[in-house]
Amino acid sequence: MTGPAVVALGGGHGLAASLEALKLVCDDITAVVTVADNGGSSGRLRDEFDVLPPGDLRMALTALCDDTEWGHTWRDVLQHRFRGDGQLGGHALGNLLITALWDLHQDPVIGLDLVGRLLNARGRVLPMAAVPLEITARVQGLDPDDPQALSTLRGQVAVATTKGTVVSITLEPSDPPSAPDTVAAVREADWVILGPGSWFTSVMPHLMVPALRDALHDTSAKRLLTLNLEHSGETAGFTAARQVEALVDHAPRMRLDAVLADPSAVDDEAGLRAAAARLGAELVLAPVAQRGAPGHHDSLRLAAAYRDLFG
Incomplete structure (x- = not known):
């Protein structure tokens, strides 16, 4: 398997769903992950050690694990979360490992690459910015x-x-630095994918980091926006078109080639097509939700949609 060089941007479960699908259609994958989490285990480690919040980075790494007994074993180890009310209670082991590697090497990218080697990851995971946001x-x-x-x-x-x-x-800060590898990956990609994920805390922050935003504007890669399957949480009450319009409001120079949506999540197809057109994008409707679990992406269906778009 070869396929295009793809950079997927986001965080949390949305980015993990995209990465699990991308593993099925291409080999050259880079995940660029938000670093603004301030809750749970990530928030505690961020506050105590003044490091990037490791949780979303860990999730992206485990999503890219090699589909072998070795990869799945280490995925489960990194995802293991300690129980109880003690100092370890609530921490994911992978968060502790990543923080330890950062303490040893002083370079977040080196630490993430080492965890990727442990998982035989089918790609690379990089932070959106070089400092916590x-x-x-x-x-x-x-x-x-x-x-x-x-x-x-x-x-x-x-x-x-x-x-x-x-x-x-x-x-x-409003002008945080980006890791050089992050910017280079976006500039050298064939495809860049934004979303799915929490719109205002996982997807749109990528458009507000200056060096990364410039790379997204200037790259020769094709740009794809993957919409969420449900409008809840941060976007409760939003139409699909309003999700796209929020992106336009925060990044008016941004241009896209395609917007991917599941038909079940589209309440106003004409309105969504118009919103996509404002970004120069074609609307692509494809069934990507799990049967019986409409709020969750199906890896095989999403992979098929990506494959068709990549041509």
């Missing part, structure tokens, strides 16, 4: 006395779990 959001609907009023929320967890409507986000 904080997401700040302007949110509407949190004041019961004034539903139109805007409130400010700080931190990935607060934004991801808000009951209000996210209007806009910013990053702190």
